[in-house]
Amino acid sequence: MTHAFQATCAATGEFLPGEFAEATAAQIDFACGRAAEAAVQIRELTPDQLGEFLSAVATEIRSRREEIVSRCELETGYLNARVEGEFDRAMGQLDLFARLAVERPWDRVTSEAADPDRKPFPKPSMTRRFVPVGPVAVFGACNFPLAISVIGNDFVAAVATGNPVVVKSHPSHPGTCELLGNAVKEVVKRLKLPLGTFELLHGRTPETSVRVISHPAIAAVGFTGSPQGGRALAKAILDRENPIPIFAELGSTNPVFITPDAMAVRAKAIAEGFAGSLRFGNGHMCTKPGVVVIQERDADAFIAATRGIFAKQPNLPMLSGPVAEAFDRGIEQLRAAKEVDSLFVAEAIETEGPWHRGAHWFGMNAETAIRERWLHSETFGPVSILVRCRGEAEMLRVAEGFHGSLTTTLHAETSENEFTQCWRRIAERFGGRIILNGWPTGMEIGSATQHGGPFPASLDGRSTSVGHASLERFVRPLCFQNWPEDVMLAKRSGP
Structure with a gap:
């Protein structure tokens, strides 16, 4: 039949x-x-x-x-x-x-x-x-x-x-x-x-x-x-x-690392770039920035700037009912988790279709991210996790915790200092495409393109x-x- x-x-x-x-x-x-x-x-x-x-x-x-x-x-x-x-x-x-x-x-x-x-x-x-x-x-x-x-x-x-x-x-x-x-x-x-x-x-x-x-x-x-x-x-x-x-x-969480010197020079542009990358295709991208790693001292300003951008973005349809249901399950897990903060949750609008969803953003400290394995948690759709670190050493420790990823990104004002060099050596172990001062969504198709990486990428x-x-x-x-x-x-x- x-x-x-x-x-x-x-x-x-x-x-x-x-x-x-x-x-x-x-x-x-x-x-x-x-x-x-x-x-x-x-x-x-x-x-x-x-x-x-x-x-x-x-x-x-x-x-x-x-x-x-x-x-x-x-x-x-x-x-x-x-x-x-x-x-x-x-x-x-x-x-x-x-x-x-x-x-x-x-x-x-x-x-x-x-x-x-x-x-x-x-x-x-x-x-x-x-x-x-x-x-x-x-x-x-x-x-x-x-x-x-x-x-x-x-x-x-x-x-x-x-x-x-x-x-x-x-x-x-x-x-x-x-x-x-x-x-x-x-x-x-x-x-x-x-x-x-x-x-x-x-x-x-x-x-x-x-x-x-x-x-x-x-x-x-x-x-x-x-x-x-x-x-x-x-x-x-x-x-x-x-x-x-x-x-x-x-799967891929595509972690983005942002240094204090980059935040000091172009915080607004970074917030806009992150929000635009996350919502590109309403988060239905295998290269969306699913995890962002910053230092504690930059967190409040970055959160405030990004929230303002998310608030102006419309809710958009998910690809299908099953995709929307899987997204909702992932969001519920984050909202119910201990030591996880809700930084932004787009509210549903009654006049929209049943599968419309907007940006969701959650925060946690580095210890929680590593211990509870949130670094490896991918929810398909417009959701990302912000990991707050106490300094460069903790940012590098978070980097060492990632498994295979299609991309990883660093925002920094120089590629020559010791932190950047240490980060790059770690990124080479788990990344398929390593980006400096850009965003993972959008990909040039050419002879040097690499779209793949260690498992689970x-x-x-x-x-x-x-x-x-x-x-x-x-x-x-x-x-x-x-x-x-x-x-x-x-x-x-x-x-």
Whole structure:
């Protein structure tokens, strides 16, 4: 029996038009099997053909912009400017990886010449290069329905390296996923690519997700979501007869450290930057500043300035009912905790929708933060924790308490003093991107981008899910021994 479900309007909680069927075991088998067949043919495509595919997808989706943006606004509750901005980011990502598909920066070739006269044994010729892994299962993020979803970072990296993709849509925005998926399917058909080049499956249950990644045809997984969801998929992968790589971006508190000299020079700008970063996308960012660490002597002024900014900000919709409920549970835990102060709590407004939430801000001393493990507590949404320290030594002690994080930030007037140098050395142990005098939200996509870090930021802290280096996730090294050089050159210009 096929179970159907509907999307909801994030602003009102009402059901939206359209029904989406939970993928059955037979449908998953068919989609993954077809992807396996396509993988053989896609490996034979030239770099130009892979680039043409991504470029054509960008063109097709641009032609459907109005419909996609409209549906995305309804399903996420994001403001129009936020959705339009993400649409442009997604298109830029498609254009970029269309170029990278041709340039193939991931295909690094290392060769050693033969030496038949070497004693006591002749030395063979060896060439090490990279090849596509095969069908990639992609799980999009609830907070980035365009840039980290059906046509997002995992999709472009997998296709650019010559792999078919099986996408499991996100249940919070299935309508947006369907529109994007239909556009990709149209391009596959128009370019006469194997039908299994792209597959889209819907589903809300964990069982559907596990069934997808457990299929023997799937060769790698790209996931962005909760630590619980990522760990569950990782465990299911270990239970496979042939375990495969999973590249999962999970949770992050993105701590920000503010020194007294920075507060003395630009306290207002720092308060504005923090408030804007926390509320960007209403806190639905994996890089939001979830913890801010300052010295006690700066706390009162910083709190007063930031409260004034929060008070002027409107409540905005959470992405879905489950996200709002999880946010409320996290807030209740903080409000009920001992030695935790409520610095700002946005009050609900009766005329707003059921999932509207505003800024929530809590404070505590360093001892409480470390002892009660609040440094590792991430609540998805517009909430942050302020940690008050008695001096530089205690700030460094707090820094040493963090686990893996996508980002960490320092606001300081100089990068040369002893504190800054000590802090940086600690930050290198747990951070994926270390920022000086900036804010973690907003990320440049380029050859130096790193979006990942030690667990729980990622399951594999050596990889990045965004940027040029994300291509390296969906290829594997292969050594060719005693093959003629002209064969190797031909292999490099092709798949």
